[in-house]
Amino acid sequence: MVAPPQPHAMVLPFPAQGHVIPLMELSHRLVEHGFKIDFVNTEFNNERILKSLEDKGTIPEGIHMLSIPDGLDPADDHTDIGKLVGGLSAAMFSPLEEMIRIKKIKWMIADVSMSWALELTNTVGVRIALFSTYSASVFALRMKLPKLIEDGVIDESGNVKRHEMIQLMPPIDSTEIPWVSLGSTQERRRVNIRNVLKTNRLMALPEAIICNTFREVESEALAVLPNALPVGPLVAPMSRPTGHFWPEDQTCLTWLDTQAPSSVIYVAFGSSTVFDTTRFQELANGLALSGWPFVWVVRPNFTKEIEEEWFKQFKHSVDGKGLVVSWAPQQRVLSHPSVACFMTHCGWNSTMEGLLHGVPFLCCPYFADQFCNQSYVCNVWKTGLKLCANEQGVVTKEEIRNKVAQLLGDEDTKARAVMWKNKAYASIKEGESSHENLLKLVNLLREV
Known part of the structure; x- marks a missing residue:
């Protein structure tokens, strides 16, 4: 009897520390369930991670570290998130397509901040689960952004037009909408809002929204995300390499x-x-x-x-x-x-x-x-x-x-x-909510 092929998935984080760490931990969890993972960083961040691991050990078997250029020139500040956002999709889309074809990847887990990758479903037929590196509440707020613009709370350039509390759980002031506060200049706010509105139209394509949260702590927000799989808190065991950009001072x-x-x-x-x-x-x-x-x-x-x-x-x-x-x-x-x-x-x-x-x-x-x-x-x-x-x-x-x-x-x-x-x-114990959702994800990613 021929053994089934080893399940294989590609993981694509946004190139920032707070995005790489939880996706690296999710990758470890999938390796524990028999998966082979291709973890795709930008070249700049891949070099930083490998350097920081020199003192701590190596990435364990099962996680293959790959890299793609981020579109910036060598002299540019690769830690400037505002500068990165504009050119990432143009720089990474074609190399990812090629990688998926060559490796015959059937499943990708893409960071929600890389939602442009959902277009790969149409071009190379890869199935995609999105990973939310922010709370379920912020994901719900993201989906509500067109309504906030329609209601005149903000405009399409990210300018706050009406100072009021957004009644979500938790309630936040309109000046604190993430894609507004992320932009240090008016042009960057406009780019942020435009990216969200553009990729929101692709949100029917992911087969699951994986959330680094748990049911008890965000029950109201999760209730409005029908295909959410809360698997958190995704916290690595103390000894596990987690993709840090700097060596840890012990x-x-x-x-x-x-x-x-x-x-x-x-x-x-x-x-x-x-x-x-x-x-x-x-x-x-x-x-x-x-x-x-x-x-x-x-x-x-x-x-x-x-x-x-x-x-x-x-x-x-x-x-x-x-x-x-x-x-x-x-x-x-x-x-x-x-x-x-x-x-x-x-x-x-x-x-x-x-x-x-x-x-x-x-x-x-x-x-x-x-x-x-x-x-x-x-x-x-x-x-x-x-x-x-x-x-x-x-x-x-x-x-x-x-x-x-x-x-x-x-x-x-x-x-x-x-x-x-x-x-x-309690949520991550065997048989409890986050653990059960992780098993649902494992079963989903095993489908071909």
């Missing part, structure tokens, strides 16, 4: 071992947030002013304006009380008993990780879906507090000190964080 774990239980503020703003001098210095001084120990992730491109001598003096002044690292093993930090709270940009991955580890949040969103995630944390789940900026858009050191004191003295918020931790862990 020294913070040893440092955390020396701190008292529930005493450390963990501060990390993801891979895309950028602070100017004023914001950076207020954050630094606010952490020192709080009086609590802290681990602060300052990645290489977090700020371009800070004076090295000033920062060197700051680190010296907090030596023993605070630790600054360039990139951290976030899950291991969040699960450490010394960590008391998580100061975050509220990216969806970080939000799911904080929720899974039962850590209260201090929220400081930067752009895109992060305002919606903050609304979930502060207004719906009630597991954290918002750090409010002043009229100049700066979160002051006094605001940081006051909110740290308020959060760490609030036993009700801590209790709710533990409750959601228990619900998150």
Whole structure:
């Protein structure tokens, strides 16, 4: 009797850290179910990932790392998401078509931010499941965007015409619509909105919407997405390579071992947030002013304006009380008993990780879906507090000190964080909702 061929799928993330990590973890899960995965990064990001893995090990058998040019010139800033978006489909579409034909790929899992890839269904007949790297709520908001334009809340260039609360779960202000806040210029907002409207017309093509969430935490949003498969939280085991762009500094774990239980503020703003001098210095001084120990992730491109001598003096002044690292093993930090709270940009991955580890949040969103995630944390789940900026858009050191004191003295918020931790862990257990949805996905991808 001839054994059936090994199931084979291609995975296509948007070229940003917060998109690669959950899709890499989903790929690991599929490999555990017997799949062979072709994981397609841009050449720039593929090189970064392989370099960061040098210290940690190699991608396990079953995941084949492939790469395609992103359309930018070598001298361009490949981390500029706004610049990337415009030319990705033109640069990647034909090479993907060729790859699919040569490898005889029957199934692709495409990042929702690469929804233009749905056209491949028509050109090469590949079946596609979309993966939402943001919440089910933001996906539902995406589908509602034409109605918001029709109703005059925003226009087709992403300009806010009516200042009002969008009554979704969670409710958000019209100025915080992700594709509006993502654009730093009017032209970029226009491109963002145009891309969403164009690819929304393809949303009948995916055979499933895979969501890094779970039923209990987003029941209302999931109810309006009929073909959603919530399989989250997609959180990797501590030892598993996850596609990070920077090497992780493990020294913070040893440092955390020396701190008292529930005493450390963990501060990390993801891979895309950028602070100017004023914001950076207020954050630094606010952490020192709080009086609590802290681990602060300052990645290489977090700020371009800070004076090295000033920062060197700051680190010296907090030596023993605070630790600054360039990139951290976030899950291991969040699960450490010394960590008391998580100061975050509220990216969806970080939000799911904080929720899974039962850590209260201090929220400081930067752009895109992060305002919606903050609304979930502060207004719906009630597991954290918002750090409010002043009229100049700066979160002051006094605001940081006051909110740290308020959060760490609030036993009700801590209790709710533990409750959601228990619900998150329950959802991924065998026989429970996210685990069952993963099995449904596995069976779907085995169809030929």
